[in-house]
Amino acid sequence: MDAPWQPLLDWWFGHAGSASATAAQKGALWFGKRDSQDLEARERFGVFVDQALAGGLTGWTQCPEGWLAVVLLLDQLPRMIYRDTPQAFSGDARAQKLVAQGIAADFDRRLKPIQRVFIYLVFEHCENLAVQNEAVSRFMALTDEQPQAERAVFADNLDYAERHRKVIARFGRFPHRNAVLGRESTAEELVYLSQPGAGF
16 A cells, blocks of 8 residues: 555656656646646645644654655645745745754655755745755755766756855845735845746
8 A cells, every 4th residue: 555645756756767757747847837737736635735734744754755745745735736825835944844854864865866856945945045055055966966867957956046045145035925925025126026037
């Protein structure tokens, strides 16, 4: 019998094999903004998301795969299910704490490299420069560990991490979240937000 988190991992990562093939197959799910995908996330995994946001599913976090699944439920799926609302970010604090605990237990090293991307993305989502530095460091090491044929996928993630860090170094927060979170943008942030790609 499959573990209760396996359907989520199958949906998120598929069975393509290599990191590059997985990214090609699943990239639109990971980084696209499609109503149909958000609806599927809600219908299939919304109950688990709500349990994770409420502090539940702690039993899942005792092994690397279950830990990864809870991190996805806290960090990635709320951004789909609750897109453009403050609740999209409501799992971030618990996700950051959970990731730190799992890394201390070496759980990340027991996952596939492409799975580790979604562990380190939690750091990239944090509005704190020290944590952003950690994200860049983790993605740099992950990229360096890959064979040349697979490195492009991870180098792309490293590039995004470096871009996120620059925004936090400049503003101390992500200006593209201001409207959703009810924060007033500064004049400098408004100029930044008017530029293409400012919201990642």
